[in-house]
Amino acid sequence: MAKVATAHETRAFETDGIPARERLLACAASIFAKRGYAGASMAEIAAEADISKSTVFHHFGSKRALYLAVIETAAQDFAATLETVLEKTGPLDERLVDFQCQHMGHILSNELVTDLVLRELQKSQSTESVHLVRDVLSANFMRLVDFISEAQSQKLLNEALDPSVAALTLISANVFFFQHRKVLKHLPNFDYADRPQPYAKAVIDVIFHGLDRDRSE
Amino acid sequence: MAKVATAHETRAFETDGIPARERLLACAASIFAKRGYAGASMAEIAAEADISKSTVFHHFGSKRALYLAVIETAAQDFAATLETVLEKTGPLDERLVDFQCQHMGHILSNELVTDLVLRELQKSQSTESVHLVRDVLSANFMRLVDFISEAQSQKLLNEALDPSVAALTLISANVFFFQHRKVLKHLPNFDYADRPQPYAKAVIDVIFHGLDRDRSE
DNA sequence: CTGGTTACTGACCGATCGGTCGGTCAGTCC
DNA sequence: GGACTGACCGACCGATCGGTCAGTAACCAG
Incomplete structure (x- = not known):
């Protein structure tokens, strides 16, 4: 439903006005805190941030790097x-x-x-x-x-x-x-x-x- | 090297004199404590206990059950x-x-x-x-x-x-x-x-x- | 208009995950 | 000896894991 025609349109909305990268960091923090490092999956983090898993790897090269940024x-x-x-x-x-x-x-x-x-x-x-x-x-x-x-x-x-x-x-x-x-x-x-x-x-x-x-x- | 001809011979040794089930519980406790629930893998636990992964599932039906027993x-x-x-x-x-x-x-x-x-x-x-x-x-x-x-x-x-x-x-x-x-x-x-x-x-x-x-x- | 950059995507990868299955072997009971 | 049991195994399963890649849409510089 929130899915729109092109990728960029979605970003143009900047879901909740918050840019994707920040949203991603916040969601990652929440999920890492809840499930721990091993228990958190990149797919879940991406979904929570309403973003594709690939985009997560675009912003932060690896799970470890994302975790370090969060910490x-x-x-x-x-x-x-x-x-x-x-x-x-x-x-x-x-x-x-x-x-x-x-x-x-x-x-x-x-x-x-x-x-x-x-x-x-x-x-x-x-x-x-x-x-x-x-x-x-x-x-x-x-x-x-x-x-x-x-x-x-x-x-x-x-x-x-x-x-x-x-x-x-x-x-x-x-x-x-x-x-x-x-x-x-x-x-x-x-x-x-x-x-x-x-x-x-x-x-x-x-x-x-x-x-x-x-x-x- | 500890690998012996038949399955039962291995058990006859009862590695270190400790029966497999106890050894399994102890190893599982150590690995769960070290890595957390999500971070621990059944394969690693089995290897540490010098036992096959299938045998772990024979004694405890699931990862969750093993964890509960350990706790x-x-x-x-x-x-x-x-x-x-x-x-x-x-x-x-x-x-x-x-x-x-x-x-x-x-x-x-x-x-x-x-x-x-x-x-x-x-x-x-x-x-x-x-x-x-x-x-x-x-x-x-x-x-x-x-x-x-x-x-x-x-x-x-x-x-x-x-x-x-x-x-x-x-x-x-x-x-x-x-x-x-x-x-x-x-x-x-x-x-x-x-x-x-x-x-x-x-x-x-x-x-x-x-x-x-x-x-x- | 063009070329480069950035944000982003779906399709895909090999590895590993928890878990199942069919079967072997030794001991027990009759 | 034969039926049964429980400990044990290797091979295998679908799902999911972290991660890659080719490509696209929007933007900006010239």
């Missing part, structure tokens, strides 16, 4: 969305809550990209694509560590604790919640499955105040 | 290895450290099984295989929550904090370390990439004592 833009998106998270002022505990909540919000509102990035990070082999993602991640990680250790040297945070461990613990909590959010809904005694922001705040409560009984205020 | 045994193994982690006595902070270190130890010494279980949990669709794994997980999760909230009611832990959030934060830290242990090695300023047990202990330091400055003892 690259995903890593950039991921970096961009996280860019703003740490740029805040205010009381320290509020800033920690802010960071955790915003971080949670960002990965949730970019779940496709986050899925791709995490999937890539979990690979054991050190391929080109892993390097792309790793650099983005380590940059963001270092900024969080810097933030914490600076707060420590200003005597605002417990100096006895390793800042990198604290940073990783914060990130772990959010990432774990994100990765298993579907399963968490079926956990008994867990009230936060549908409330990511309160969960992020509760995590800060735990990590900031500590489990030790003396801190119950 | 089922993996979930059982996972449950079994975690069974002992919480059965300890002693001072509370020691028990927390104990739990975290043993939990870390168990997932690391069963990385194949853990990879499989985590991979399965991350799927968004709720398939039969997800249910298998989910039940195991929620049982173990509930026991950790019970432990924490019991300690709280005995005034041994900060009662103001949600026990399920605390439990998830502990688990998240270990799982995240496990999933990204390869990448963590390349993080600057992170000394724990090759030292999982000290990391687990450091996480307890953070979560037990809290980031708040007043707790620096």
Whole structure:
């Protein structure tokens, strides 16, 4: 039905106003995120983008190349969305809550990209694509560590604790919640499955105040 | 070279003394864990188990059935290895450290099984295989929550904090370390990439004592 | 008008996929 | 010995995989 006389007429429509190449990248990202690299087929990606399989190979020479392009833009998106998270002022505990909540919000509102990035990070082999993602991640990680250790040297945070461990613990909590959010809904005694922001705040409560009984205020 | 005259002679050897079906399950688990469901091929699994592809289909009717069998045994193994982690006595902070270190130890010494279980949990669709794994997980999760909230009611832990959030934060830290242990090695300023047990202990330091400055003892 | 470039296509390729089939061989029970 | 069973195999199947290629329609430069 959308099929028109000539090839170019179809493109003239620029389905949904989006040029084919962009549409292709977006569809590929979605399908790679859903099915993984091996599970995604070029035919399905082409169909989703309403484009012929040959055209996919015209724009990106191979499946691998398409995947790399997808990962690259995903890593950039991921970096961009996280860019703003740490740029805040205010009381320290509020800033920690802010960071955790915003971080949670960002990965949730970019779940496709986050899925791709995490999937890539979990690979054991050190391929080109892993390097792309790793650099983005380590940059963001270092900024969080810097933030914490600076707060420590200003005597605002417990100096006895390793800042990198604290940073990783914060990130772990959010990432774990994100990765298993579907399963968490079926956990008994867990009230936060549908409330990511309160969960992020509760995590800060735990990590900031500590489990030790003396801190119950 | 291991090829012998008749089919049965080959089996009489029971390569490495392990019956074919078990060997098959083990090889399938390894390959599914490495390559994912779509990425694993029946031919490769058969070759790894030193068995013909037809024989794989003789024992398990389909790729999906083989995968389900693998997931089922993996979930059982996972449950079994975690069974002992919480059965300890002693001072509370020691028990927390104990739990975290043993939990870390168990997932690391069963990385194949853990990879499989985590991979399965991350799927968004709720398939039969997800249910298998989910039940195991929620049982173990509930026991950790019970432990924490019991300690709280005995005034041994900060009662103001949600026990399920605390439990998830502990688990998240270990799982995240496990999933990204390869990448963590390349993080600057992170000394724990090759030292999982000290990391687990450091996480307890953070979560037990809290980031708040007043707790620096 | 012409020649080159770019976007795009359907027809096609060899390889590999999951899965089937017919049959061999050894052990078991009667 | 004969009927039956279950483990096992090679050969083969249709479908799908990633990828190629010749060609066409539109655009732009001269």
